[in-house]
Amino acid sequence: MSKQLLDYNDIKRVLRRMAHEIIEKNKGTENLCLVGIQKGGVILARRLASQIELIESGRIAVGILDITFYRDDLNTKEEQPVVKRTEIPCTINNKTVVLVDDVLFTGRSIRAAMDALIDFGRPAYIQLAVLIDRGHRELPIRADYVGKNIPTSFNDRVEVFLEEDGKKDKVILVPGL
């Protein structure tokens, strides 16, 4: 039985709060760049950027990062990798890059994302923003901005649906077997 964790309004409120936190922590938006991790983080990065732009004036650069080539599970995953687009619109040297993802789980995607990002340059800071932190970290990685902490069991699935993909905004938990 799946359980709804966040609805449309929840997500809206959570992202607004995270936008404020990002601005607050970085004392403004100077040198700030958001990079969404393919696939779930891309839309969230765009939404966060427009929220930030509503609060502070000026454009926020948003990039897309595909981490397929940096994953450590090429041999162990059941399904085969599908390469998606990577687009880093500006130099990231000496920037504060906020990586954005939908769900933070084992931490391995974030590890891969940091490796991928570093191949594009040397950011001053890398921060991490996630909509959901569901625990079960396998690496020493912690998010700087968390939409919601959800306790889960390892085999559960957390699914994020967003309007831009043609779905209604919501986050649900599907219990594992």
Next chain:
Amino acid sequence: MFKAKDLLGIKELTTDEIYYILETASGFKDVLQRDIKKVPPLRGKTVVNLFFEPSTRTRISFELAAKRLSADVINLSTTTSSVVKGETLKDTALTIKALGADFVVIRHSSAGVPHFLSRLLNISVINAGDGANEHPTQALLDLFTVLSYKKKIKDLTIAIIGDITHSRVARSNIYAFTKLGAQVRVICPPTLMPAEVKSLGIEIYSNMEEGLKKADVIMTLRLQLERQSKAFFPSLEEYFYLYGLTTERVKLAKDNAIVMHPGPMNRGVEIESEVADGPQSVILEQVTNGLAVRMAVLYLLAGVKK
């Protein structure tokens, strides 16, 4: 989607698999345009380039592809290996396996050698050209190149010129382009036309002018110069007169036709320098794309459970 542990030939691939490789290759083409052109997915893996035929380009391309994927590369060629000491192919293969290699990229003058290795070894075997059978990565890079210019393959007319009988590039390209819906023509002297090749669903010409008419893609093959001694044709001059790709002849194809050559070229034999270096030539682009395609193949095979 990708189930076989090996890439033996285009014959063995489905159209879905072909497109999957091409899409993955385009991801790698992006990587190759970055400052740091190296990605880590094959870290700790070992690729052995086992070349029983002299080939610089294909070997270098595979070597660089493997290195860009962070793999370790060993090059074994006939001049440096124990093959000259009379070691059997089987023993060479088992040695490579015992060394812990994860991939063997094989080039051999005898058709079916990759299949032989594939049965012998549980590691991935990539065919880098076997006799007159196949050269699958060449066809994949040719598809990739044509796709980047023409945006589609279906309904294109591809004219392949040259020694079809002895050409693995021709065979792989015939399979690749016909599988993806193009109309393939081969143009060659009847002495260099393999038996019953028409049954592959292609058109056959021995007249260059007719064969090139309205073609979207002109692909001319390297002529092995030693063929002359076996009476396949009387002289290189006569071959050039009949089948050499000249500026005049290129004009018979569509205006936006592209000219391809798998290299290395015999300028003045199968292709005129003016064409090779001309505006319609995409020959160097093929080389660049070869790298991306070979990265894709290595990368995708690494993901196949063995």
Next chain:
Amino acid sequence: MKILIKNGRIIDPLQDIDRKGDILIEDGKIREITLVRKRGSAEARKKKVPDFRASELSNFRTIDASGCIVIPGLVDMHTHLREPGFEYKETIKTGTKAAVRGGFTSVCCMPNTNPVNDTIAVTEFIIKKTLKEGSCTVYPIGAITKGQNDEELAELEALKRSGCIAFSDDGRPVANSLIMRHALEYSKIFDVPIISHCEDLHLSEGGVMNEGFVSTILGLRGIPKAAEEIMVARDLTLCRLTGGRLHIAHVSSEGSVRLIRDAKARGINVTAETCPHYFSLTDESLISYDTNLKVNPPIRTEKDVEAIKQGLKDGTIDVIATDHAPHHIDDKTKEFDAASFGISGLETAFSLGLQLVGQEVLDLKQLIMKMSVTPSNIMRIPKGTLSSGADADLAIINLEHSFVVDSSRFLSKGKNSPFNGWTLKGTVEKTIAMGKVYDWT
């Protein structure tokens, strides 16, 4: 020592026998056949066992052959025993063992050994070695030319005198037409056949399989059918010119069948053989580059297979021979181009032939003709019959029982069989060669 084979279905085409009965063997010879009376007759019952039985019971072996056919031992007129010179591939000992395993009691061995069988010494060696170690009768075939080098005729008279029953340069063609002419002429003195391996070496150069669609998609060098047919045509022409006795070895192509059929119609003195692989396989089976399918002449197409069958049916092709060509595993575990040509055929030949009976290409009698009677006639050897007084050479075969071919269990040293894993009908239960019983059950 007497052997009584009881209750088998006895088939002896030469005596026009196909009936249930018993065969008595005494001292390595067939002594008597007792047949069950014709069905429907008032006395339809088994004749009493001969009287001598009771008195000599101790020195008597009875073999129950019920459910089996009892036929003249098979005669292979085209075998490579490899000895002398290539003992790692096969020996007279192992090759004849494989022969009896396959129901053969006589094999004619080709001269392409090392040294070539072009001298009395080699012929005598083969014969002596056979007496010592052989399981069946071996008839040597002498070389046509010295060293099979296509230059000088071997001493055919000497070879014939020391035991050769035919001449061939098999493995290589006699490319020189003048030499072939002279071979056909000179051999008339002894009334022995010249067995021709038909291949134009220029056309077949570098080829490793049939030239056609399959060779095109495999990228392997093809051997056109013309390479065989040109030489078949030449040899038929020379045969007509000389009036010699020509036997065409391993016919593989439709065109060759047609040429031989026409020649026979014109009264040319020719006989021909094919081999099981030419009517059991097509070149499509090479798709996996399995070197066990590499054989010369190559396995052809469906059309050729049909023509071969037709040729067997209408009598154009007289004989089914094995062209048993055993190879060491190292000679086959190679790149296709480098692997040796040949199939280890003795232990599957009859069962593959039997498939022709199932397909109604031949009836059982015709199959036995082509695998025993006719080769004996062509070679002028006293084999291929169960007549009283003949050598006790026979095979007892269960036609209904099927088995899975497992080449690793071949008695031949050559495990190179493309039929490995096939399920075939017709199990050789016992072979009796010169009165000696080999029991495979």
